[in-house]
Each structure stands twice: as structure tokens, then as C-alpha cells.
Amino acid sequence: MKDFAKLLDRLYFTHSNLAKAVLLKDYFARTPDPDRGYALAAIAGTLDFAFFKRALVRDLIVSRTDPVLFEMSYDYVGETSETIAHLWPVSPDAVKLDRLPTLSELVETFGRLSKEELKEYLATLLDNSTVAERWALLKFGMGNPRVGVTTRFAKNVLADYGTVEVHEIEEVWHSLSAPYVELFQWLEKKADKPKPGQSLTYMPVMLSHPLEEKDLQDFDYSLYSAEWKYDGIRVQLISNSNGAALFSRTGDQITQSFPDLLAKARFNAVLDGELLVKTTAGIGSFNDLQQRLNRKRLDRKMMQQYPAYMIVYDALFLDGEDMRPLPFLERRQKLSQWWSRQDPAIDFMELSELLELRDRDHMNELRLKANRTDIPYIEGLMLKRKDSAYVTGRPKGLWFKWKRDPLVVDAVLMYAQRGTGKRSSFYSDYTFGLWLNGELLPVGKAYSGFTDEELKQIDSWIRRNSTHSFGPVREVKPELVFELAFDSVAKSTRHKSGFAMRFPRISRIRWDKPAADADRMEILENMVQGEDETEETPEQQPLQQEFLW
Amino acid sequence: MISEQIHPNKWLKVTPQGLYCAPGDFHIDASGDPVSTDVVTHGHADHARSGHGRVIATPETIEIMKTRYGADCAREFVPIPYGGNIRLGEVEVGFEPAGHILGSAQIVMDYAGQRVVCSGDYKRRTDPTCQPFTVVECDVFITEATFGLPVFCHPDIKLEVAKLVESMRLFPQRCHVVGVYSLGKCQRLIMELRAAGFNRTIFLHGALLKLCELYQRLGVDLGEIKLVTESDKPKLGGELVLCPPSAINDRWARKMPDVVTSMASGWMQIRARAKQKLVELPLVVSDHSDWDELLQTIDDVRCREVWVTHGREEALIHALGKKGIKARALSLVGYEEEDNE
Numbered sequence: 001m002k003d004f005a006k007l008l009d010r011l012y013f014t015h016s017n018l019a020k021a022v023l024l025k026d027y028f029a030r031t032p033d034p035d036r037g038y039a040l041a042a043i044a045g046t047l048d049f050a051f052f053k054r055a056l057v058r059d060l061i062v063s064r065t066d067p068v069l070f071e072m073s074y075d076y077v078g079e080t081s082e083t084i085a086h087l088w089p090v091s092p093d094a095v096k097l098d099r100l101p102t103l104s105e106l107v108e109t110f111g112r113l114s115k116e117e118l119k120e121y122l123a124t125l126l127d128n129s130t131v132a133e134r135w136a137l138l139k140f141g142m143g144n145p146r147v148g149v150t151t152r153f154a155k156n157v158l159a160d161y162g163t164v165e166v167h168e169i170e171e172v173w174h175s176l177s178a179p180y181v182e183l184f185q186w187l188e189k190k191a192d193k194p195k196p197g198q199s200l201t202y203m204p205v206m207l208s209h210p211l212e213e214k215d216l217q218d219f220d221y222s223l224y225s226a227e228w229k230y231d232g233i234r235v236q237l238i239s240n241s242n243g244a245a246l247f248s249r250t251g252d253q254i255t256q257s258f259p260d261l262l263a264k265a266r267f268n269a270v271l272d273g274e275l276l277v278k279t280t281a282g283i284g285s286f287n288d289l290q291q292r293l294n295r296k297r298l299d300r301k302m303m304q305q306y307p308a309y310m311i312v313y314d315a316l317f318l319d320g321e322d323m324r325p326l327p328f329l330e331r332r333q334k335l336s337q338w339w340s341r342q343d344p345a346i347d348f349m350e351l352s353e354l355l356e357l358r359d360r361d362h363m364n365e366l367r368l369k370a371n372r373t374d375i376p377y378i379e380g381l382m383l384k385r386k387d388s389a390y391v392t393g394r395p396k397g398l399w400f401k402w403k404r405d406p407l408v409v410d411a412v413l414m415y416a417q418r419g420t421g422k423r424s425s426f427y428s429d430y431t432f433g434l435w436l437n438g439e440l441l442p443v444g445k446a447y448s449g450f451t452d453e454e455l456k457q458i459d460s461w462i463r464r465n466s467t468h469s470f471g472p473v474r475e476v477k478p479e480l481v482f483e484l485a486f487d488s489v490a491k492s493t494r495h496k497s498g499f500a501m502r503f504p505r506i507s508r509i510r511w512d513k514p515a516a517d518a519d520r521m522e523i524l525e526n527m528v529q530g531e532d533e534t535e536e537t538p539e540q541q542p543l544q545q546e547f548l549w
Numbered sequence: 550m551i552s553e554q555i556h557p558n559k560w561l562k563v564t565p566q567g568l569y570c571a572p573g574d575f576h577i578d579a580s581g582d583p584v585s586t587d588v589v590t591h592g593h594a595d596h597a598r599s600g601h602g603r604v605i606a607t608p609e610t611i612e613i614m615k616t617r618y619g620a621d622c623a624r625e626f627v628p629i630p631y632g633g634n635i636r637l638g639e640v641e642v643g644f645e646p647a648g649h650i651l652g653s654a655q656i657v658m659d660y661a662g663q664r665v666v667c668s669g670d671y672k673r674r675t676d677p678t679c680q681p682f683t684v685v686e687c688d689v690f691i692t693e694a695t696f697g698l699p700v701f702c703h704p705d706i707k708l709e710v711a712k713l714v715e716s717m718r719l720f721p722q723r724c725h726v727v728g729v730y731s732l733g734k735c736q737r738l739i740m741e742l743r744a745a746g747f748n749r750t751i752f753l754h755g756a757l758l759k760l761c762e763l764y765q766r767l768g769v770d771l772g773e774i775k776l777v778t779e780s781d782k783p784k785l786g787g788e789l790v791l792c793p794p795s796a797i798n799d800r801w802a803r804k805m806p807d808v809v810t811s812m813a814s815g816w817m818q819i820r821a822r823a824k825q826k827l828v829e830l831p832l833v834v835s836d837h838s839d840w841d842e843l844l845q846t847i848d849d850v851r852c853r854e855v856w857v858t859h860g861r862e863e864a865l866i867h868a869l870g871k872k873g874i875k876a877r878a879l880s881l882v883g884y885e886e887e888d889n890e
């Protein structure tokens with residue numbers, strides 16, 4: 001534990017990737033199994049303890065300190081683990097430990113204890129730790145330590161450590177788990193390469209580049225095929241005799257959230273596509289899909305109301321045969337043939353429509369269609385090179401995405417709050433309002449879209465123009481206008497304004513624009529797309545059908 | 550002789566120029582428009598300003614002001630040493646050490662049967678460059694709250710200095726560049742390094758030199774110090790360089806070989822603050838009181854009431870409320886929000 005705390009601390013303050021790699025390799029080389037594997041898991045975010053969660057840790061600190069002082073401290077420090085590390089009051093009757101446990105002892109103990117026992121155990125550990133050790137302990141338990149090491153970077157370091165190629169690590173990664181003993185044995189040439197689990201193992205996906213104007217110079221349209229870009233989440237569906245599994249683009253298992261889809265997947269294939277949901281009006285918007293995402297418990301009612309639906313656009317394996325080396329069009333042809341052979345016929349998925357791409361005018365026509373806000377589940381256009389093999393990663397020139405233009409409004413800054421983590425001393429979280437009957441009503445929050453330099457300017461403006469503070473929140477004079485960009489807007493009963501924007505971000509700071517000229521709430525009404533939350537507008541349906549055809 | 554007690558909130562007011570004592574007709578640490586009499590707690594720029602009529606302060610503070618702003622930065626200077634008094638109008642005004650930096654003083658005001666102590670910035674830890682804080686019992690204690698949150702618990706400066714020395718031993722080729730505030734922090738760090746046995750030349754950014762020389766004139770022996778010249782820079786591998794915090798990531802530091810970026814400040818306790826400034830070796834060294842020192846001091850002075858000038862006053866007022874001590878924020882303007890530490 002002490003060594004791990006030192007490692008985490010040094011990683012945090014080290015900027016250069018080279019230096020970070022040195023620190024990690026040094027730690028792997030001198031730390032025995034299984035501790036190094038647990039450290040790797042903590043950094044790669046693959047550790048999870050059922051009870052060791054933020055809420056439990058907060059309960060613990062609040063039971064030991066003044067909750068008001070804790071909240072004020074948290075607001076200032078901007079991060080739970082560090083706030084507690086500093087604030088922790090060592091109990092006068094603390095149990096003295098001879099030494100801090102090893103990581104594997106921690107893992108074993110965390111897994112065994114009940115919630116209440118865990119609290120007590122944690123208290124003893126915190127009593128016996130330094131500030132930096134407390135911080136590392138809480139990071140270890142709660143996961144996602146944010147020390148500037150991504151999973152991908154960790155894999156690169158491992159590849160370097162074992163002098164193997166990083167794709168070899170990728171191949172075996174998802175069939176392994178903490179404490180990664182087989183992995184280290186292999187990397188140190190003491191054992192064979194672990195078998196990439198033949199069962200239900202995620203395979204790295206192929207990604208696209210945003211289409212830019214420069215790509216279109218001398219662009220040969222005949223070499224590319226087009227598809228709609230769907231507004232759901234990218235998934236990989238694997239089904240074989242061992243069962244079925246669903247993975248997100250980053251390889252996270254999301255199987256447990258979509259049993260309705262997986263129960264029906266009875267075939268032998270690895271498919272690439274977009275996960276969406278159905279509604280009574282057809283395929284739903286991203287907003288509809290969100291009803292099914294990030295839920296702690298499965299909600300039967302939601303599952304019936306929004307059944308999972310997948311639009312398949314590629315195949316990596318079909319009946320055990322590797323499709324990846326084949327050209328795109330051939331893969332698609334094989335996929336269609338395979339599709340038609342399935343019995344019973346597949347009705348919970350559809351094949352993505354291939355669109356012919358004739359020339360620039362034709363592409364612009366397609367873009368125009370994709371820009372229509374009344375088709376809730378299409379957000380742009382994909383261009384894929386007809387002869388491209390399925391290449392892992394983000395190869396140049398093969399797949400392009402073009403996202404439709406964001407919607408924009410000019411909104412007035414109303415409230416600001418300090419950011420967390422790296423931005424903890426800056427007012428970086430903003431609430432914006434639009435005019436309704438001569439008053440500003442909050443419509444959304446935005447945290448991104450500005451440079452560090454702009455952040456400093458906005459921060460300074462806020463400090464000079466605040467009118468009230470409510471705890472961590474400052475109310476400011478309604479004078480500064482921002483152009484907000486967002487992907488879509490839906491009606492919402494949960495928001496006071498009645499609207500919920502999707503992914504609002506700042507596109508411009510309008511230092512020049514008087515607040516009175518900012519937009520009115522009514523503007524959002526016209527931007528609402530797709531299915532209405534409360535009632536359906538009948539005239540939208542024919543439009544959708546026409547479009548689908 | 551006034552026999553009736555008058556509550557200090559009747560005779561000490563917050564004005565746009567700072568705290569004003571009406572029966573003595575003077576301001577404390579005045580800002581903004583010029584005032585006729587400015588009683589100055591210490592020489593930091595957000596407390597001591599140029600352009601006022603008569604400045605009353607300790608002799609050291611007056612020297613610091615003259616060094617920073619020029620000999621004509623006030624019309625008249627009245628030096629009062631620690632333990633000394635001066636009568637201003639109907640108010641007896643005394644100066645006691647605050648332990649913050651060289652010359653820093655608490656202003657003790659006696660009027661109408663009430664004693665108010667305005668502590669300025671202060672700390673309770675030992676500091677070889679200044680006299681230790683003196684406890685003065687009073688009715689109203691005016692305190693800062695720069696580090697007024699329970700997360701702030703400053704480590705022993707000896708441990709932080711040891712970190713720096715250890716890093717220099719570990720990386721003997723690298724140039725260690727430490728950001729320090731030019732008045733107080735710089736000289737204290739040097740003295741602590743000397744006490745830890747670091748006898749080599751310490752290189753200084755030009756902005757630090759004048760004040761270091763003043764400290765030496767006033768009897769603080771800083772050992773061998775040297776101005777960094779352009780031609781020195783590439784040759785500073787393995788050396789220790791001190792500069793203002795703004796210079797650590799500036800072009801100024803770029804010519805030095807393989808720099809370890811460090812900073813000595815109370816804010817370095819918060820990881821994200823160190824990270825924002827791209828500091829690799831944060832040293833938690835503060836010239837202010839940490840949370841426990843603030844509460845301890847308020848206990849020590851046995852006051853009935855606490856007024857808080859600047860910093861994180863909300864938390865301190867909350868904690869004092871729970872102890873049954875009346876406290877309020879003065880909401881003075883003009884203090885730097887954070888970076889003057």
C-alpha cells in the first residue's frame with residue numbers, strides 16, 4: 001500500500017509520458033504478484049468493490065466531522081478523496097496497525113466485509129495513514145484515480161515492459177482480469193501468451209475521422225459508400241454457443257442493461273452497430289435511449305416502453321469466419337446473405353441502409369436530409385471506403401463521419417460554480433438562461449467549449465460581477481451572453497424551463513452582445529425534434545416513414 | 550477619561566478605503582483613495598500601499614515600503630517598534646509581533662474601555678526571519694482566514710525543506726527552480742535551507758534581490774546569494790534557483806537545464822493547485838495560520854467577538870459559532886483572493 005501510494009502520488013505530479021512510463025515500469029519490476037496486478041487494475045479502472053463507493057465514504061467522513069465544514073472544504077478542494085485525506089480526524093482511540101496492508105490484502109478484505117464492517121475497517125486504515133496514503137487508499141477503493149494514465153497508455157507501457165506489440169495486449173486484455181498474474185508471467189517470458197478468450201471477448205473496433213473540408217479536395221466519391229450516422233451508442237454484439245454479450249465502443253460490458261436484446265440474439269457472429277430503442281412512433285431519439293442508460297437497476301417498465309433495437313452496419317465474424325480482412329462492400333454482402341439465412345428471422349435489429357454517393361451535390365443533398373431535426377435518430381452521415389478492410393483503431397482515409405450542424409442559441413450567464421479537479425479554483429461550471437416574459441429562466445448548464453485563456457477571463461468577470469453567493473454558487477449580473485451549441489433539445493418535465501438540451505457547450509463568448517438581445521425561450525420550441533415526451537404530433541409520422549424509405 | 554464602554558462596532562467601520570477608526574482618525578492597511586493616516590500591519594502589497602499621507606508602522610515595515618515603492622511613497626513616516634505605543638486622537642495604538650514576515654505587527658487599539666486587536670496576517674510557527682506572534686488578550690479580535698478551512702494543516706517546514714534537499718540529491722544534474730513570494734517566503738525558505746545545512750550559493754531572480762539585500766541589511770544573514778544572469782542560466786544544472794511564482798513556467802526559466810519545477814506556498818497542499826501551475830515538487834510552506842492555528846489563537850486571546858477580514862471566512866465563522874463565539878465577516882475589499890501567499 002505504501003509503495004502504491006508513492007507511485008500514485010508521483011504519477012499525479014509527473015507531466016511527461018516518458019517519465020510516467022518509467023515510474024510504472026519500475027513499479028511493475030519491483031512489486032511482486034499479485035500486488036502489481038491490483039495496482040494496474042486500479043489505474044486501468046478494472047477494480048470494483050461492491051460497497052466501497054463515494055456515498056459510503058461520504059457517510060463515514062460526515063459521521064466524524066462537521067458536515068457543513070466538510071461541504072465547504074469539498075467545494076474548495078474539488079475532489080472527495082483529497083478532501084477526506086486532509087480532513088480526516090484521527091480517532092483518539094484508534095487501533096494501531098504495525099503496517100498498512102498490501103493491495104491484495106485490501107482486495108481480499110474489501111470483498112469479504114459487510115457495509116458496516118467496511119466502514120470500520122476503512123476508519124482504522126485512514127487513522128493509520130498519512131495524507132498521501134489516505135488519498136491513494138480512497139482512489140484505490142473508489143476507482144478512476146485520474147493520475148493522467150489512460151487504460152490505453154497503461155497497455156502501451158505493458159507492451160514496452162514485455163517487449164511485445166500493443167495489439168497483442170489488446171487481444172488478451174478483455175479475457176484477463178485483476179490481478180493479471182498470467183499477463184505479467186507472459187510479459188516476463190515465464191509463461192505462454194494467455195489465450196484470447198474464444199468465448200465472448202470484445203474485439204477492438206474501427207473508428208472514423210471527422211470529415212473536413214480539406215478531405216473533400218480531390219475526393220473520389222465513387223470509392224465511397226454512405227450511410228446515415230445514427231444517434232445512439234456504438235456497440236459490439238457477440239453471440240455464439242457460449243451465450244451473448246454487448247460491449248460499448250471502449251470495451252465495457254453493457255450486457256446486463258439490455259437483456260431484452262441479448263435474449264433474442266441466438267446466432268454465431270460478432271456484429272458492429274448502433275444501439276437505439278423503439279418507441280410507439282418507431283425508432284427513438286437519443287433522449288429515448290437515455291431512459292435505458294446508466295440505470296442502477298433494470299426497470300421492467302422502461303424495458304417494455306423502450307425495447308432495445310440495433311442497427312447493424314458491419315460484421316467482424318460470421319459463423320466463425322473472420323470478416324475483418326475483407327473489403328467493406330464484400331463484408332456487407334456476406335452480412336446480407338447471412339442475415340437472410342437466419343431462422344427465426346431477426347426482428348430486433350435491422351441492417352443499416354447503404355446509400356449511393358454520386359458526387360458532391362448528392363452528398364450535400366444527403367447532408368441536408370441528415371440535418372432535419374424531425375428524424376430523431378439520425379445525426380449525420382458516414383462515408384466508408386468500399387475497399388477498406390476492418391482496421392482496428394482510427395486509420396486515416398477509410399471511414400469519415402459528418403455530424404450535422406449543432407443547434408445554437410444566445411443565452412445569458414446566470415450562475416457560476418467552481419469546477420472540480422484540475423479546474424477547482426476557477427468558476428468553470430455555468431448555468432444559462434433564456435428570456436421568458438421579461439425574465440430569465442435557466443435552461444441548461446455548460447462546462448466546456450472554451451480555452452484556458454477564456455476560462456480565466458470568464459472567471460475574472462464572474463468575480464467582478466457576482467451579486468449573491470449561495471454556498472458554492474455565485475449569482476452574477478445578467479449581462480454576459482454566450483452562444484450555446486447543443487446536439488438536440490427535448491421537452492422535459494424535470495426542468496423548470498420545460499426543455500432539456502443534449503450536450504450543451506459554449507461555442508462563442510459574446511462579450512459584444514447586450515443581454516436584452518439574447519434569445520427567448522420560444523426559440524427552443526421550434527427546435528424540439530422527434531417524439532414529444534408528453535404527446536405525439538401525428539404529422540411527424542408520415543415524414544419519418546417517407547424518410548426511412 | 551471616558552468611563553462608559555462603547556462597543557467597537559461603533560468606532561471601527563468598514564469604508565471603501567478599508568478599516569477606519571473614527572476616534573483616532575486613521576485607517577488600517579488603507580487601499581483606494583489616499584487617506585491622511587494609514588496604520589500598516591506589514592509590507593505585503595495588498596496591505597501596504599503607496600500614496601497615503603502619514604504612515605505609521607514598525608521600522609522594518611517602513612524600510613520594506615521604501616524599498617518597494619521609493620522613499621517618497623508617503624508624506625511622513627512614523628516608526629513604532631514592537632511593544633511601542635502612539636496616541637492617535639482618543640485611541641491608544643500599540644504594535645505587537647504577528648509572526649507573519651519581518652516587521653509584521655498586530656495593531657492593538659484601546660478606546661472607551663474596549664481593546665481591539667487587528668492581527669493583520671499572522672502565523673504561530675517559528676520563523677527565523679521574524680519575531681514570534683505575541684498573544685494579546687482583547688475584546689474583539691480581527692483575524693484573517695486565508696487558510697480558514699479544516700483541510701489546511703501546514704506540515705513542519707523542516708519536512709518540506711528536507712523534500713527539496715532530497716530531490717536535489719536524487720537529481721544532481723537538474724536545476725531546481727522554486728517559486729516563492731518575494732517578501733517573506735523567499736527569505737524564510739533561504740534561512741530554513743541554511744538551518745538544514747544547505748551552504749551552497751542560492752541563485753535569485755532579479756525581482757527577489759532587492760528585498761533579500763534589505764533583509765541582510767536588517768540583520769538576517771541569508772548566506773551566499775547571487776543574481777541569475779542570462780549567461781549563468783545554461784550552467785545552473787544541479788543548482789537551486791528562487792524566483793517569483795509567475796516566473797516558474799515563464800520564458801525566463803526555459804534556458805535552465807532540465808528544470809524541476811517547484812513552488813513554496815500554502816496552496817501547494819491542494820493537489821489540483823499544484824497541478825494547475827505545472828508544479829512537480831510542491832512545497833507546503835505558508836506564512837499564514839492554518840486552521841488549527843486560527844482556532845487556537847482565537848482561544849488564546851480570549852476575545853468575546855471575532856471579525857474576519859479576508860479568506861475563507863464562512864467556514865471559520867461557522868466553526869466559531871459552534872464554540873459560542875460571535876463572529877462576522879468584514880467583507881473588506883482589496884485583498885488578493887488567493888495568490889499573495
